[in-house]
Amino acid sequence: MGGLRYIDGVATLELDAEKCNGCMLCTMVCPHAVFVVEDRVARIADKDACMECGACARNCAQGAIALTPGVGCAAAIINGWIHGTEPSCDCG
Amino acid sequence: MTECCGPSQPCCGGTPSDYDYGPEPFVSGEVDTFAGPVPRVSTELTDCDAAGMRRVRLGIRRSHYRVRPGLYAIGSPDDTSPVLVTGNYKLTFDVVRSALRSRDVWLLVVDSRGINVWCAAGKGTFSTAEVVRAVRDARLEQVVSHNRLVLPQLAATGVAGHEVRARSGFSVVWGPVRIADAAEFLGSGMKASPGMRRVEFALRERAKLVGVELSVLWRRETLIGVALFVAAAVLLALFAPDALPPVLLAAAALVLGVVAGAAVVPLLLPWLPGRAFSLKGAIAGTLLVAPLLAAGIAEQPAPLWAWGALLGGVTVASYLAMNFTGSSTYTSPSGVEWEMRRAIPLQLVGAVAGVGLFAAGLIAG
Numbered sequence: 062m063g064g065l066r067y068i069d070g071v072a073t074l075e076l077d078a079e080k081c082n083g084c085m086l087c088t089m090v091c092p093h094a095v096f097v098v099e100d101r102v103a104r105i106a107d108k109d110a111c112m113e114c115g116a117c118a119r120n121c122a123q124g125a126i127a128l129t130p131g132v133g134c135a136a137a138i139i140n141g142w143i144h145g146t147e148p149s150c151d152c153g
Numbered sequence: 154m155t156e157c158c159g160p161s162q163p164c165c166g167g168t169p170s171d172y173d174y175g176p177e178p179f180v181s182g183e184v185d186t187f188a189g190p191v192p193r194v195s196t197e198l199t200d201c202d203a204a205g206m207r208r209v210r211l212g213i214r215r216s217h218y219r220v221r222p223g224l225y226a227i228g229s230p231d232d233t234s235p236v237l238v239t240g241n242y243k244l245t246f247d248v249v250r251s252a253l254r255s256r257d258v259w260l261l262v263v264d265s266r267g268i269n270v271w272c273a274a275g276k277g278t279f280s281t282a283e284v285v286r287a288v289r290d291a292r293l294e295q296v297v298s299h300n301r302l303v304l305p306q307l308a309a310t311g312v313a314g315h316e317v318r319a320r321s322g323f324s325v326v327w328g329p330v331r332i333a334d335a336a337e338f339l340g341s342g343m344k345a346s347p348g349m350r351r352v353e354f355a356l357r358e359r360a361k362l363v364g365v366e367l368s369v370l371w372r373r374e375t376l377i378g379v380a381l382f383v384a385a386a387v388l389l390a391l392f393a394p395d396a397l398p399p400v401l402l403a404a405a406a407l408v409l410g411v412v413a414g415a416a417v418v419p420l421l422l423p424w425l426p427g428r429a430f431s432l433k434g435a436i437a438g439t440l441l442v443a444p445l446l447a448a449g450i451a452e453q454p455a456p457l458w459a460w461g462a463l464l465g466g467v468t469v470a471s472y473l474a475m476n477f478t479g480s481s482t483y484t485s486p487s488g489v490e491w492e493m494r495r496a497i498p499l500q501l502v503g504a505v506a507g508v509g510l511f512a513a514g515l516i517a518g
Contacts, residue, residue, distance in 0.1 A: 064423055065354055065422065065423055065483055066428060066483075067428055067483055067484050067485060067488045068428055068429065068485075068487075068488035068491050068492060069428075071485065071487040071488050071491050072485055072487055072488075073487055086314070086327075088350075089306070089309075089327045089345070089350065090306060090309035090327055091350070092306065092307065092330060092350070092351065092352035092482070093351065093352065093483065094347065094350070094351060110483070111485060112482075112483050112484060112485045113485040113486055113487060114275065114310045115310050116274075116306075116307075116309035116310045117309075119309065119310065119311070119312070119313045120309050120313055120314050120315070122313075122315040129486070129487070130310070130486075131275075131486035132272075132275050132276070132479065132486060133478055133479070133481070133483075133484030133485045133486045133488060133489045134476075134478055134479025134480075134484075134486075134489065135430075135475045135476045135478050135479060135489050135492075135493055136476050136479050137479060138486065138489060138490055138493060139493075148486065149276065
């Protein structure tokens, strides 16, 4: 990422290694290489790189990954505040 | 703009089925299948495609740049050819078909409501249900003899591969992030290298976003504001000529603030200090607006109104830079909210103090 990192210590990502079956899908869908799989069990290697897109949790058939997914977009969050809804982009 | 560059569109409300997708000049022939003829698309982009790309990159009618969802052929695919899935934003469609030149593949276009794959997956329009629907509508099981779909990795935010398999019978292979890597991916037995799975945010990619970020300048509200401002400046020049130079300088400071937040921050993102976008914006704003005011004001020390103009420009830059989080590829919602809870109160203080100092300086001046 050419040194581009965002705010540390805020990501909501959690992994329950007990449920993991080592299928590797989280390592395939994560755009920021947050997970590694060692000895057939996934581990969070770089939690602060997580952008909470939710791809890992959606594709974990074991339900081992938990997070609050969403779009990291100030305009969307402001929209949510104004309309009292979930954050949402106004575009479509 | 000629007709081939885009249909004239009613606004957003139209349901997908009655959306007017307009002419399809990129279709060149058909491929026969057991499910009927499938349109073959050209892999060469035309001047019209280039003009359309320039338009949407300036943020003009970007949500009405769509192709009809459904199955397309690239080259001369047969029942063993891979099926690649993408969204129906025409910019995406164009990039995909030109990257797959000289290959024989099926391209299944999902109705992502004209939104790029990643954003559509994030907002739920590129979803498990849409992929299953597209497979069914195309009668894909009659077109190919295998049961594999190659989805772009960034669709994984909205699509659960195991659910697609359970509901459609087709299993999902996650392709690379960038379509430019698709040829290598397909050629290597559908194996993606770690680099193909990483999202970058290189200068080239950031530069493409500047037009859309700056499009705040040519929105109708802005143009009305500019017209009102010009009228006010003319009146000022007639009745209070002394106030005209400060007002013009303050307006220039605000415009430079927009440029700092919407263009300088995207371009210089890795080199501006701090991690919060609002901080990067405030720094870029100071770097642009302060020299302008220093050059435009002869008095020493600087008058009060100049500090107000500086504060206004810096605040605008900070706010617009903060909104660039939505276009970036690595900001988490938790992080953006963390940043906003700290930055927005400061931006409010900056805006109120900026206007206050400017007005007080002019009245006292």
